Amino acid sequence: MHGPYWSWTRKVDNKTQTRYLSDDEVDDYQAFFDNAKRLRSLLVELEALSLSVVERGGDPNKPSNRSRTR
Numbered sequence: 584m585h586g587p588y589w590s591w592t593r594k595v596d597n598k599t600q601t602r603y604l605s606d607d608e609v610d611d612y613q614a615f616f617d618n619a620k621r622l623r624s625l626l627v628e629l630e631a632l633s634l635s636v637v638e639r640g641g642d643p644n645k646p647s648n649r650s651r652t653r
Contacts, residue, residue, distance in 0.1 A: 591616075 589604040591612075604612070
């Protein structure tokens with residue numbers, strides 16, 4: 584049989600683990616995969632924001648100086 588084949592690859596104990604999925608499994612797990620992708624994106628954004636605070640020498644526990652409109 585020729586592909587394409589769906590695969591799910593991840594790291595477990597610092598080793599790459601790959602599992603091949605059926606079309607039905609991909610359909611069943613699609614929401615999980617979408618959420619995992621969104622989580623990785625948010626983590627990248629959080630890391631960038633944290634780095635910008637550290638590089639500015641800011642105190643992460645100090646409230647922002649930005650004024651808020653009410």
